[in-house]
Amino acid sequence: MTKLSVNINKFATLRNSRGGNNPDVLKAAIDAERFGADGVTVHPRPDERHIRYSDVRAIKKNITTEFNIEGNCREQKFVDLVLETKPHQVTLVPDAEGQLTSDHGWDTVKHRDYLREMIQVFQQAGIRVSIFVDPVIEMVNGAAETGTNRIELYTEAYAREYADHREKAIAPYITAAQRANELMLGINAGHDLDLTNLAYFSQNIPGLLEVSIGHALISDALYLGYENAIQLYKRQLK
Numbered sequence: 001m002t003k004l005s006v007n008i009n010k011f012a013t014l015r016n017s018r019g020g021n022n023p024d025v026l027k028a029a030i031d032a033e034r035f036g037a038d039g040v041t042v043h044p045r046p047d048e049r050h051i052r053y054s055d056v057r058a059i060k061k062n063i064t065t066e067f068n069i070e071g072n073c074r075e076q077k078f079v080d081l082v083l084e085t086k087p088h089q090v091t092l093v094p095d096a097e098g099q100l101t102s103d104h105g106w107d108t109v110k111h112r113d114y115l116r117e118m119i120q121v122f123q124q125a126g127i128r129v130s131i132f133v134d135p136v137i138e139m140v141n142g143a144a145e146t147g148t149n150r151i152e153l154y155t156e157a158y159a160r161e162y163a164d165h166r167e168k169a170i171a172p173y174i175t176a177a178q179r180a181n182e183l184m185l186g187i188n189a190g191h192d193l194d195l196t197n198l199a200y201f202s203q204n205i206p207g208l209l210e211v212s213i214g215h216a217l218i219s220d221a222l223y224l225g226y227e228n229a230i231q232l233y234k235r236q237l238k
């Protein structure tokens, strides 16, 4: 069954809007697993506008399920943090400076040698590596050449187009996933997945190991409650 990793960035966004420690980001991580999540994801950004580096250290010491840290490995501070905290998985995302949120995957052909080098650094420390990619065959082929363990399919385009034509929206993801399976790459996915589009995605993507979901799940939790929201998302993955 596909695992649900809850991205708790948005708890930190709310906390930081007032200073202080409300809501408590560490508690949000611990409760995510208490409420049934299979893991916790954070995506610290260089300006620490939501998750802080100190949050990452505290979370690692206090959770028992899978910890996934996402971010830009061109930032030495990020690399050092990951090597220090040793999560189960690091997801490498090619964020540009000042970007509002992640909006593109790696060009795995152009950056093959760089990625290969960085991936080895993390793998030698015992950390599984996933790289964020668009659902494009060349990028999946390129990913296999970097030595990564997994790819994370960037699902923003699928989520955007789902309401109008879901078959067309998911088609490139199915093709990319089939190729990843042939190449023995593990498959994760994330970005803008929500209660309306998740079940169809998970039912149609062969070998989907994990989804990381933050923005929509935390937004739903405001109305439905955190535990209930996590349970509802889990149910979409059955």
Ligand SMILES: CC(=O)[C@@H](O)[C@H](O)COP(=O)(O)O
Residues within 6 Å of the ligand: 007, 009, 010, 043, 045, 070, 093, 100, 101, 102, 132, 190, 191, 214
């Ligand atoms: C890689 C990805 O799609 C998510 O990690 C997303 O970028 C979350 O980051 P923000 O919470 O900063 O939008």
Ligand SMILES: NCC(=O)COP(=O)(O)O
Residues within 6 Å of the ligand: 007, 041, 043, 070, 152, 189, 190, 191, 192, 193, 212, 213, 214, 215, 216, 217
């Ligand atoms: N990797 C995707 C992620 O962690 C969450 O993305 P979103 O659900 O906040 O869009």
